[in-house]
Amino acid sequence: MDAEQLRECGHRMVDFVADYYKSIEAFPVLSQVQPGYLKEVLPDSAPRKPDTLDSLFDDIRNKIIPGVTHWQSPNYFAYYPSNSSTAGFLGEMLSAAFNIVGFSWITSPAATELEVIVLDWFAKMLELPSQFLSTALGGGVIQGTASEAVLVALLAARDRTLKKHGKQSLEKLVVYVSDQTHSALQKACQIAGIFSENIRVVIADCNNNYAVTPEAVSEALSVDLTSGLIPFFICATVGTTSSSAVDPLPELGQIAKSHDMWFHIDAAYAGSACICPEYRHHLNGVEEADSFNMNAHKWFLTNFDCSLLWVKDRSFLIQSLSTNPEFLKNKVKASQSSSVVDFKDWQIPLGRRFRSLKLWMVLRLYGVDNLQSYIRKHIHLAQHFEQLLISDPRFEVVTPRTFSLVCFRLVPPTSVQDNGRKLNYDLMDAVNSSGKIFLSHTVLSGKFILRFAVGAPLTEERHVDAAWKLLQDEATKVLGNV
Amino acid sequence: MDAEQLRECGHRMVDFVADYYKSIEAFPVLSQVQPGYLKEVLPDSAPRKPDTLDSLFDDIRNKIIPGVTHWQSPNYFAYYPSNSSTAGFLGEMLSAAFNIVGFSWITSPAATELEVIVLDWFAKMLELPSQFLSTALGGGVIQGTASEAVLVALLAARDRTLKKHGKQSLEKLVVYVSDQTHSALQKACQIAGIFSENIRVVIADCNNNYAVTPEAVSEALSVDLTSGLIPFFICATVGTTSSSAVDPLPELGQIAKSHDMWFHIDAAYAGSACICPEYRHHLNGVEEADSFNMNAHKWFLTNFDCSLLWVKDRSFLIQSLSTNPEFLKNKVKASQSSSVVDFKDWQIPLGRRFRSLKLWMVLRLYGVDNLQSYIRKHIHLAQHFEQLLISDPRFEVVTPRTFSLVCFRLVPPTSVQDNGRKLNYDLMDAVNSSGKIFLSHTVLSGKFILRFAVGAPLTEERHVDAAWKLLQDEATKVLGNV
Numbered sequence: 001m002d003a004e005q006l007r008e009c010g011h012r013m014v015d016f017v018a019d020y021y022k023s024i025e026a027f028p029v030l031s032q033v034q035p036g037y038l039k040e041v042l043p044d045s046a047p048r049k050p051d052t053l054d055s056l057f058d059d060i061r062n063k064i065i066p067g068v069t070h071w072q073s074p075n076y077f078a079y080y081p082s083n084s085s086t087a088g089f090l091g092e093m094l095s096a097a098f099n100i101v102g103f104s105w106i107t108s109p110a111a112t113e114l115e116v117i118v119l120d121w122f123a124k125m126l127e128l129p130s131q132f133l134s135t136a137l138g139g140g141v142i143q144g145t146a147s148e149a150v151l152v153a154l155l156a157a158r159d160r161t162l163k164k165h166g167k168q169s170l171e172k173l174v175v176y177v178s179d180q181t182h183s184a185l186q187k188a189c190q191i192a193g194i195f196s197e198n199i200r201v202v203i204a205d206c207n208n209n210y211a212v213t214p215e216a217v218s219e220a221l222s223v224d225l226t227s228g229l230i231p232f233f234i235c236a237t238v239g240t241t242s243s244s245a246v247d248p249l250p251e252l253g254q255i256a257k258s259h260d261m262w263f264h265i266d267a268a269y270a271g272s273a274c275i276c277p278e279y280r281h282h283l284n285g286v287e288e289a290d291s292f293n294m295n296a297h298k299w300f301l302t303n304f305d306c307s308l309l310w311v312k313d314r315s316f317l318i319q320s321l322s323t324n325p326e327f328l329k330n331k332v333k334a335s336q337s338s339s340v341v342d343f344k345d346w347q348i349p350l351g352r353r354f355r356s357l358k359l360w361m362v363l364r365l366y367g368v369d370n371l372q373s374y375i376r377k378h379i380h381l382a383q384h385f386e387q388l389l390i391s392d393p394r395f396e397v398v399t400p401r402t403f404s405l406v407c408f409r410l411v412p413p414t415s416v417q418d419n420g421r422k423l424n425y426d427l428m429d430a431v432n433s434s435g436k437i438f439l440s441h442t443v444l445s446g447k448f449i450l451r452f453a454v455g456a457p458l459t460e461e462r463h464v465d466a467a468w469k470l471l472q473d474e475a476t477k478v479l480g481n482v
Numbered sequence: 483m484d485a486e487q488l489r490e491c492g493h494r495m496v497d498f499v500a501d502y503y504k505s506i507e508a509f510p511v512l513s514q515v516q517p518g519y520l521k522e523v524l525p526d527s528a529p530r531k532p533d534t535l536d537s538l539f540d541d542i543r544n545k546i547i548p549g550v551t552h553w554q555s556p557n558y559f560a561y562y563p564s565n566s567s568t569a570g571f572l573g574e575m576l577s578a579a580f581n582i583v584g585f586s587w588i589t590s591p592a593a594t595e596l597e598v599i600v601l602d603w604f605a606k607m608l609e610l611p612s613q614f615l616s617t618a619l620g621g622g623v624i625q626g627t628a629s630e631a632v633l634v635a636l637l638a639a640r641d642r643t644l645k646k647h648g649k650q651s652l653e654k655l656v657v658y659v660s661d662q663t664h665s666a667l668q669k670a671c672q673i674a675g676i677f678s679e680n681i682r683v684v685i686a687d688c689n690n691n692y693a694v695t696p697e698a699v700s701e702a703l704s705v706d707l708t709s710g711l712i713p714f715f716i717c718a719t720v721g722t723t724s725s726s727a728v729d730p731l732p733e734l735g736q737i738a739k740s741h742d743m744w745f746h747i748d749a750a751y752a753g754s755a756c757i758c759p760e761y762r763h764h765l766n767g768v769e770e771a772d773s774f775n776m777n778a779h780k781w782f783l784t785n786f787d788c789s790l791l792w793v794k795d796r797s798f799l800i801q802s803l804s805t806n807p808e809f810l811k812n813k814v815k816a817s818q819s820s821s822v823v824d825f826k827d828w829q830i831p832l833g834r835r836f837r838s839l840k841l842w843m844v845l846r847l848y849g850v851d852n853l854q855s856y857i858r859k860h861i862h863l864a865q866h867f868e869q870l871l872i873s874d875p876r877f878e879v880v881t882p883r884t885f886s887l888v889c890f891r892l893v894p895p896t897s898v899q900d901n902g903r904k905l906n907y908d909l910m911d912a913v914n915s916s917g918k919i920f921l922s923h924t925v926l927s928g929k930f931i932l933r934f935a936v937g938a939p940l941t942e943e944r945h946v947d948a949a950w951k952l953l954q955d956e957a958t959k960v961l962g963n964v
Contacts, residue, residue: 006568007500013572014496017579018489031591035821038595046603050849059846060576064839067592071582079589082833084581086488090495092578094542096785097499099566100553107561109513110549113520121528144626145831155673168653170675183805184832190802191637191830193652193675241807297833303578304835320672323665325723326925339517348673348830349627350666351564351779353786357546364541367532443808 009053016057017089020065024073024458028435031069038067069438074458075467078440080241080269080405081455085301087365091358092303101351105340108354112341115142115356118363123310125275125368126294129287132310134341140310141317141346142355146268147184148348149293149309154188154233156316157262157290161232171195174224175233178204178212178247180240182266198229206445209399210243212236214251221259233262238282239270242442242451243399243407246270246282253288265292268307272299273379273403276372282402290316299404299455301374302362306355318345374457378404381464382454388468394475398447404454409447410475413482421448423478430474437467491535498539499571502547506555506940510917513551520549551920556940557949560922562723562751562887563937567783569847573840574785583833587822590836594823597624597838600845605792607757607850608776611769614792616823622792623799623828624837628750629666630830631775631791636670636715638798639744639772643714653677656706657715660686660694660729662722664748680711688927691881692725694718696733703741715744720764721752724924724933725881725889728752728764735770747774750789754781755861755885758854764884772798781886781937783856784844788837800827856939860886863946864936870950876957880929886936891929892957895964903930905960912956919949 041063071082102111119140123132132138143149154175162169173194177185179201189199200220204210221231234256236247249265256263265286271294273279286292291311296302311317322345344350366374382404389395389408399407410427412420424441428450431437442449454464523545553564584593601622605614614620625631636657644651655676659667661683671681682702686692703713716738718729731747738745747768753776755761768774773793778784793799804827826832848856864886871877871890881889892909894902906923910932913919924931936946 002568003500003503006503006571007496009568009572010496010500010575011493013575014489014492017575018485018492020579021485021488030588033591035587035591036595038592039599042596042599044599044602045606046600046845046850048850050852051846053847056843056846064592064596067590067595068580069582069588069590071580071589079583082581082583084578086484086491088581089488089575089578090491093492093495093499093571093575096566096571096574096578097502098550098553099564099570099785100551101561101564101786105517106512106551107553108549108551109515109517110520110546113518113549114524114546117521117524117526118528120526124527145833147831147833151830158675167677170652171650183807187803187805187830187832190805191673193640195649303581304583305831305833321669323669323672325665326923348633348669349629349787350669351627351629351787361538363528364533364538365535368528368530370532441808 012053021072024070025075027065027070027073029070029073029075029438030432030435031067032433032435033067038063072456072458074456074460074463075437076456077452077454077467078438080298080453082297082304083299083301083455083457084303085362085457087361088301088303088358091361095354095357098354100354102354103344103350103352104342111354111356112343114360115343116140116341118356118360119308119310121363122308126271126283127280128292128310131312132292137314138310138312139314139341140308141343142359143307143309143347144305145307146182146266146293146295147187149307150184150235150264150266151188151191152309152317152321152347153262153264153291153311154192155320156311157233158192158194159320160262160316161230165230169230172228172230174198174200174229174231175235176200176202176217176220176231177235178202178237180204180210180212180242180245181235181237182241182268185235200224204245209402210240210245210444212247212252214248214255217252217255221255231259231261233264235264235266238265238267239403242444244270244402244405246402249283249285250288253285257288262290263288265289268293268295269298270403271295273375275368276375296359299375299378300362300371301366301457302359306359314346321345321347378454378459381459381461382406384461385452385454385464385468392472394479398444398449406452407442407444407449408452409449410479413479416482419447423482424448424450426478426481427471427474430478431470434470436470494535503554506552507557509547509552509555511552511555511557511920512914512917513549514915514917515549520545554938554940556938556942556945557919558938559934559936559949560920562780562935564779564786565781565783565937565939566785567844567939569843570783570785570840573843577836577839580836582836584836585826585832585834586824593836593838594825596842597825598823600838600842601790601792603845604790608753608765609762610774610792613794614774619796620792620794621796621823622790623825624841625789625791625829626787627789628664628748628775628777629669631789632666632717632746632748633670633673634791634799634803634829635744635746635773635793636674637802638793639715640674640676641802642744642798643712647712651712654710654712656680656682656711656713657717658682658684658699658702658713659717660684660719662686662692662694662724662727663717663719664723664750667717682706686727691884692722692727692926693729694734696730696737699734699737703737713741713743715746717746717748720747720749721885724926726752726884726887728884731765731767732770735767739770744772745770747771750775750777751780752885753777755857757850758857778841781857781860782844782853783848783939784841788841796828803827803829860936860941863941863943864888866943867934867936867946867950874954876961880926880931888934889924889926889931890934891931892961895961898964901929905964906930906932908960908963909953909956912960913952916952918952
C-alpha cells in the first residue's frame with residue numbers, strides 16, 4: 001500500500017468503471033454464460049508471482065464481465081432495483097479507504113455519530129414518530145440487509161417475550177405473517193429457533209392486491225390463544241415483493257398492541273417512495289410499530305448494502321445482542337460513560353463498515369428535492385408502461401400498480417390448459433435470453449406473472465418503450481407457437 | 483449517474499484518498515474527539531438542495547476525519563489489524579461499480595463462480611483437507627465477519643443435532659468453548675437460542691499460553707453426559723483474541739468425533755500466517771473439523787469485510803439456511819438444475835456483495851510468495867518489539883509470542899496494591915491520548931495486559947522503534963507517579 005501506487009491504479013480503475021457505465025447498454029443485461037464457465041478459463045490455484053494490472057483488466061473484461069448480470073443497466077427491470085450512483089460510489093470508495101471496523105464508538109467516533117445523525121435525518125424525511133429518533137428511547141441503525149433487520153427485530157421480540165414467560169416457552173411463540181411476506185422472515189424464524197409450525201401464514205386478500213386483512217390475522221390469533229400458544233410478533237409489509245401490496249398498518253398495529261406483541265414493518269422497497277408527501281400515507285400506522293425497515297440500497301441511490309432499521313426502544317435490541325468482553329472494552333473516559341452508542345450491540349456481526357458515509361453523501365450531493373423527483377420519475381415510467389400494456393389487449397395488468405412495479409401477463413388463449421404458465425414463462429425466457437432486458441416473475445393465486453420493476457438509475461422512457469416493443473414482438477412469437 | 487460525472491468525481495476521490503494515505507501519519511491514530519462532537523457541527527436535517535463536491539470534501543476533512551480512528555496508520559497496534567491495500571481497494575471499487583446483489587447464481591454467475599474458485603485456491607494455500615473443496619462435499623463461502631461464520635456453523639450443527647434428537651431437545655444442547663474463545667460464539671448462542679447455562683466455558687491453561695486442555699473439555703463433557711445433556715459443538719481457536727493462543731486441534735477434534743459433535747475452528751486472525759509453511763503446523767488437526775474460518779480482512783490485505791468459511795459438508799448449512807420463494811426462483815435452465823450454487827443458502831442475509839473480486843485481486847496482484855513475505859515481515863517486527871521489551875527490566879512479556887501479537891505490561895513495583903492495573907491502564911491511556919500510537923488491552927488471570935499487534939500494511943521497523951521509545955518515556959512518567 002503505497003500512496004502513489006494507489007493513486008495511479010485508482011485513476012485507472014475510475015476510468016475503467018466510467019467506461020463500463022458508458023458502454024453498459026452493450027452488454028446482455030442478464031448474463032448468458034453456462035454454469036461452470038469461469039472454471040474453464042481460470043487456473044486452479046493462486047499464482048505464486050504477482051500479475052500486472054493490465055492483465056487483471058483483461059481478465060475482468062474477458063472473463064468476469066460476461067458472467068455479470070448488469071443490475072445498473074437501464075434495461076434492468078427484475079426483482080427490485082439495486083441502485084448505484086456517483087455519490088454512493090464515492091461513499092464506498094472513502095469507506096474502503098478508511099477501512100475501519102466500527103464495532104464500538106472509539107474505533108471511529110465519526111462512523112457511529114454520522115450513522116446516528118443520518119438515520120435521524122432519514123426518520124424525519126419519512127416523518128417517523130419522534131420515538132424512533134436517537135434523542136428519544138429509539139434510534140436508527142444501518143444493517144446489511146432487510147433479512148438482518150427483521151432477524152434482529154425478531155430476536156429482540158423473542159427475548160422480550162421469553163423474559164416474561166420463561167425461556168422454556170420458546171416452543172409456544174407464534175409469528176404472524178402473510179403469504180406475501182418476504183421469505184427473510186421465515187429464515188429469521190429458522191435462525192431464532194421459532195418452531196416452524198408456529199409461523200402463522202395468513203393468506204393475503206386477492207381482492208385487495210394481496211394485502212393481508214386484519215380479520216384473518218385476528219382469527220388465527222384467537223385460535224392460537226385458545227390453544228395456549230403465545231402470539232408475539234406481527235410483520236407487516238409496505239410494498240410486498242410479489243406485487244407491492246401494502247398491508248393495513250393501523251389495524252395490524254392495534255392487534256399487536258392489544259396483545260403485547262412486537263410489530264415490525266418491512267418497507268424495504270417502497271419506503272423510498274414515502275419521502276414524497278403524496279405517498280407518505282402508506283406509512284400511516286407506523287406509530288404503532290416497534291421496528292421499521294427500509295433499504296436505501298434498493299431505490300435510493302445508495303450502493304448495496306445499506307438497510308435502515310429504526311426501533312422504538314433500543315434497549316430490547318441491546319439486551320438481545322450485546323456481549324462485553326474485556327478485550328473490546330474501551331478504557332477511555334468517553335466510552336466508559338454510557339453517553340456513547342456501540343452499534344455492535346444492535347446487529348448480528350461484531351465488525352461493521354463505515355456505511356453511513358455513502359448515505360450521507362447521497363443526501364448531501366443530491367438533496368431531498370432531487371431525490372423526490374427521482375422517485376417520481378420512476379413511478380411515472382411505470383405508469384407509462386402500464387398504459388402501454390392496457391393498449392394491447394393480448395396483455396393484462398394483474399394487480400393494481402401502487403409504486404414503480406407493474407405485474408402483468410399475456411392473457412392465455414382459451415385453448416391453453418395451464419392458466420398461461422408456459423406461455424408467460426416462454427415470453428420471459430425469450431426476452432431475458434435476448435439479453436436486451438431482464439425481468440423476473442412471481443406466482444399469485446396460481447397465476448404465473450411477470451414483474452416489471454422500474455428503478456435502475458439510468459432508465460429513461462426510451463428504455464421502457466424499447467422493452468415494451470421487445471415484449472410485444474416476443475409475445476407475437478410465443479402466441480404463434482400456441 | 484452519468485458516466486462522465488462519475489469519472490470526474492471518481493478521479494477527485496482517488497486523489498483525496500491517495501493524499502490521505504500520504505499524510506496518514508499526521509493524524510492522531512486514536513481519534514481524540516468527545517462524544518457528541520459531530521452533532522455540534524452538522525445540521526439536524528437532510529438538505530433540500532444538492533451541495534457541491536468541494537463542500538463535501540471540506541466537511542470530510544474538517545468534520546469527519548477528526549472522528550476517524552486510523553486503522554491504516556502504521557502506528558496502529560490495537561485489537562487485530564484490518565488491512566487495506568491497493569488491490570483490496572480496487573476490488574471494492576469494482577464491486578461498488580457492478581453493485582450487484584448476488585443472492586443466487588443467475589444474479590451474476592461470475593460472483594458465485596469466482597467465489598467458489600478463489601475459496602478453493604485459498605483452501606489449497608492453507609493445505610486444508612480436500613473435503614473442504616467445492617469439488618468434494620464441502621466448499622468455501624465468504625461471510626461478512628467471523629461472528630457470522632461461527633453463527634452459521636452453530637446453526638448447521640444445532641439443526642443436525644435436533645434432527646436426530648427432536649426439536650424439543652434444544653434446551654439440552656451444550657456448547658464447549660474456553661474462556662479465551664471470542665465473544666462472537668456467546669452471541670451466536672444467544673441468537674440460536676442455546677440456553678446460556680449450556681455454554682460450557684472451560685478455563686484455559688495459564689501455563690500453556692491460555693490454550694484449552696483437552697482433559698478439561700472431556701471432564702466437563704462427562705458431567706454433562708451424566709446429566710442427560712447433549713454435547714453438540716466444540717469451538718477451538720487458532721490465535722485467540724487476548725493472547726494468540728492455539729488450542730490443541732487434534733485432541734479436541736478427537737473428542738468431537740467420538741461424541742458426534744460439530745467441530746469448528748476459529749482462525750480469524752492467525753489463519754493468514756498459516757499460508758507460510760513454517761506456521762502451517764498450527765492447523766494440524768483441521769482434518770477433524772466440520773468448519774474452519776479465517777478473516778482475509780484482518781491480516782491479508784483484503785479490505786473489510788471478507789471472512790472465509792469452509793465446511794466439510796455443505797448440505798448441513800443449506801438445510802439450516804435455505805428458503806426458496808417463487809419470486810427468487812430462476813426460471814433459467816442452468817440454475818434450475820442442481821449444478822449451481824446459490825450462496826443465499828450459506829449465510830444469514832439474502833443479498834450479498836461481489837466480495838470475491840477483492841480477494842481475487844489481492845491474490846493476483848501480490849502473489850503467494852509476496853503474501854508470505856508480508857506475514858513474515860510483521861512477525862519479524864513483533865519479534866523485534868519483544869526483544870526491545872526484554873531489554874528493559876521495567877517491562878515483562880506476559881505470554882509467549884506466537885504470531886505478530888506481543889502481550890506485555892509494566893511490572894508493578896511491590897508497593898502497588900492492584901497487581902499493576904492502574905499503572906498499566908495509565909500507561910495505555912498516556913500513549914493512546916498522545917495520538918502517536920494506538921494499542922489495546924486485555925485481562926488474563928487478573929492481570930491488566932497491553933497488546934501490541936503488528937499488522938498494519940504500512941508499519942515499518944521505524945514505527946515499532948518509535949512506539950517503543952514512546953512507551954519507555956511514558957513508563958518513566960507513570961512509574962514516577964507511583
